[in-house]
Amino acid sequence: MTTRSPAAEQAAMVRAGEWSAVDVLEQHLAAIEAGDEAIHAFNLVTADEARAQARAVDRKVADGGDPGLLAGVPVALKDNLCTRGVPTTCSSRILEGWKPPYDATVVTRLAEAGALLVGKTNMDEFAMGSSTETSAFGPTRNPHDTGRVPGGSSGGSAAAVAAGFAPLALGSDTGGSIRQPAALCGVVGMKPTYGTVSRYGLVAFASSLDQIGPFATSVADAALLFDVIGGHDPLDSTSLNRPTPRVLSVIDDGVDGLTVGVLTEFLDGAAPDVADRVHQAAEALAAAGARVEEVSVPEVTLGLSAYYLIAPGEASSNLARYDGVRYGLRVDAEDTVAMNTATRSAGFGDEVKRRIMLGTYVLSAGYVDAYYNQALRVRTKIIDGFAAAYRHCDVLLGPTAPTTAFALGAKTGDPLTMYLSDVCTIPSNLAGHPAISIPFGAGDDGLPVGVQLLGPALSEGTVLKVAAALEAAAPLLAPPAPAPGPAEGVAT
Amino acid sequence: MTEPGRLTRDDVAHVASLARLHLSDEELDLFTGQLAEVLDHASDVASLDLAGVAPTAHAMAVVNVLRPDEVRPGMDREEVLAQAPSVEDHRFRVPRILGEAP
Numbered sequence: 001m002t003t004r005s006p007a008a009e010q011a012a013m014v015r016a017g018e019w020s021a022v023d024v025l026e027q028h029l030a031a032i033e034a035g036d037e038a039i040h041a042f043n044l045v046t047a048d049e050a051r052a053q054a055r056a057v058d059r060k061v062a063d064g065g066d067p068g069l070l071a072g073v074p075v076a077l078k079d080n081l082c083t084r085g086v087p088t089t090c091s092s093r094i095l096e097g098w099k100p101p102y103d104a105t106v107v108t109r110l111a112e113a114g115a116l117l118v119g120k121t122n123m124d125e126f127a128m129g130s131s132t133e134t135s136a137f138g139p140t141r142n143p144h145d146t147g148r149v150p151g152g153s154s155g156g157s158a159a160a161v162a163a164g165f166a167p168l169a170l171g172s173d174t175g176g177s178i179r180q181p182a183a184l185c186g187v188v189g190m191k192p193t194y195g196t197v198s199r200y201g202l203v204a205f206a207s208s209l210d211q212i213g214p215f216a217t218s219v220a221d222a223a224l225l226f227d228v229i230g231g232h233d234p235l236d237s238t239s240l241n242r243p244t245p246r247v248l249s250v251i252d253d254g255v256d257g258l259t260v261g262v263l264t265e266f267l268d269g270a271a272p273d274v275a276d277r278v279h280q281a282a283e284a285l286a287a288a289g290a291r292v293e294e295v296s297v298p299e300v301t302l303g304l305s306a307y308y309l310i311a312p313g314e315a316s317s318n319l320a321r322y323d324g325v326r327y328g329l330r331v332d333a334e335d336t337v338a339m340n341t342a343t344r345s346a347g348f349g350d351e352v353k354r355r356i357m358l359g360t361y362v363l364s365a366g367y368v369d370a371y372y373n374q375a376l377r378v379r380t381k382i383i384d385g386f387a388a389a390y391r392h393c394d395v396l397l398g399p400t401a402p403t404t405a406f407a408l409g410a411k412t413g414d415p416l417t418m419y420l421s422d423v424c425t426i427p428s429n430l431a432g433h434p435a436i437s438i439p440f441g442a443g444d445d446g447l448p449v450g451v452q453l454l455g456p457a458l459s460e461g462t463v464l465k466v467a468a469a470l471e472a473a474a475p476l477l478a479p480p481a482p483a484p485g486p487a488e489g490v491a492t
Numbered sequence: 493m494t495e496p497g498r499l500t501r502d503d504v505a506h507v508a509s510l511a512r513l514h515l516s517d518e519e520l521d522l523f524t525g526q527l528a529e530v531l532d533h534a535s536d537v538a539s540l541d542l543a544g545v546a547p548t549a550h551a552m553a554v555v556n557v558l559r560p561d562e563v564r565p566g567m568d569r570e571e572v573l574a575q576a577p578s579v580e581d582h583r584f585r586v587p588r589i590l591g592e593a594p
Binding site for chain 2: 208
């Protein structure tokens with residue numbers, strides 16, 4: 001099997017002096033210039049900063065130095081990753097214009113690896129959403145059909161990679177926010193094991209669930225990016241202090257002898273065309289040498305309810321810091337409590353307010369046992385359910401999202417319906433496990449379908465190995481048009 | 493485990509004030525319905541008998557994370573203060589915090 005690795009090939013050419021980082025960058029900046037008005041993948045394009053990084057890479061190559069694993073590779077950053085001196089908004093009015101006084105650890109590691117940081121991508125406000133429509137700065141559009149959502153919350157990063165604006169991007173995944181947009185945009189997206197990638201400098205949403213991970217156009221590139229950003233970081237006290245799996249070297253090992261469980265609960269709620277693709281993926285893995293069987297983990301059906309008690313609970317606490325005192329928006333008022341209230345009421349959008357109120361409610365006296373603590377017990381049940389399945393399966397297979405990309409505006413009036421988009425992705429966050437979405441053909445509407453592989457904690461190597469086998473067998477998907485025209489109908 | 497009653501408009505007004513959010517009457521009506529729907533969906537969790545199941549707050553919990561007690565540079569004070577809405581004498585400035593005039 002030969003794996004496609006466009007970013008790795010680009011870096012190799014730059015390192016060999018066959019292609020200058022400056023040229024690579026200018027090509028991508030031109031693509032952004034031509035195409036992003038229609039897509040709105042980026043909140044901010046940092047062309048000048050990226051040009052300086054590209055010149056530094058080219059100088060290093062000329063001087064015979066090691067420019068790093070991602071030398072000259074453009075990478076887009078979700079706008080909840082702190083970049084020193086460069087605005088970081090979380091697509092929220094409350095942080096508009098804020099320039100962090102420090103870099104996230106993943107940003108530092110990318111810079112050290114020679115990556116070119118081309119900009120900050122649009123997202124659902126504070127990563128709360130499944131369509132990138134809760135952004136205060138207008139929605140991102142799906143490059144495959146600009147009348148559809150890209151998924152969310154990392155919709156800008158997924159769209160940027162799908163549209164060819166950058167071969168790699170980073171997102172964050174609290175309940176599916178990397179995998180679901182990857183599926184809807186037809187790219188690879190992985191949520192690694194909790195604690196394998198430092199969260200230092202990731203603006204917190206739900207701290208026990210948040211995890212940074214890669215977007216790429218191939219499994220090998222996702223593995224490469226994970227290898228660059230992963231590993232222990234003393235600045236994140238939840239970072240796992242043990243060797244991070246180095247995964248790029250194992251992904252071509254094949255699936256002989258591995259057992260893949262097709263997760264029946266995930267198929268139950270999936271649209272027929274999506275379910276068909278999952279069955280087809282299972283057949284492809286069997287043909288590649290894996291043992292494939294059906295598996296039931298009934299506990300995962302409780303995941304959605306548990307998540308929408310736990311994540312808002314954590315969010316209501318994390319978002320208490322936006323008080324108009326130290327950074328971001330302030331709306332003046334006669335005393336500090338009135339100022340706090342005026343600032344938060346003006347600075348947060350409706351979805352963020354809903355989650356803060358839901359979280360405040362489920363943590364409040366009289367309800368904390370019935371809701372929040374009960375959800376934490378369900379979390380234990382889900383972890384136990386997965387453990388039982390992993391006693392005889394190496395990985396589990398299912399859909400990433402129940403449907404292909406839906407129309408802009410289709411679910412914005414009904415939060416619960418929007419939340420149901422995350423039903424297949426949430427259980428891995430609750431369990432802290434790795435999971436990846438791989439493009440696997442199209443649905444009846446011609447839009448990308450993503451299939452999801454799940455594994456136990458720290459099984460990234462196995463998950464990516466199976467993903468590479470699936471990628472090799474995936475039906476071809478038409479790439480999005482290179483520079484789509486302006487979309488009609490929906491105002492930005 | 494007894495299930496709590498359905499979320500009311502007064503509950504939402506109360507948690508909004510706890511969360512330092514001001515809601516208009518229309519917002520109160522809208523959010524009460526939407527949040528009640530989410531909590532209704534969560535009744536599958538709230539109604540389970542899970543006595544004896546230990547809660548999991550963190551799936552990959554690590555404990556006693558220590559680092560060497562060494563002096564290291566912190567963030568640049570001017571860079572941090574430059575992001576504040578209001579500053580006086582190298583401090584964050586806020587409106588009065590007590591109920592009386594200063």
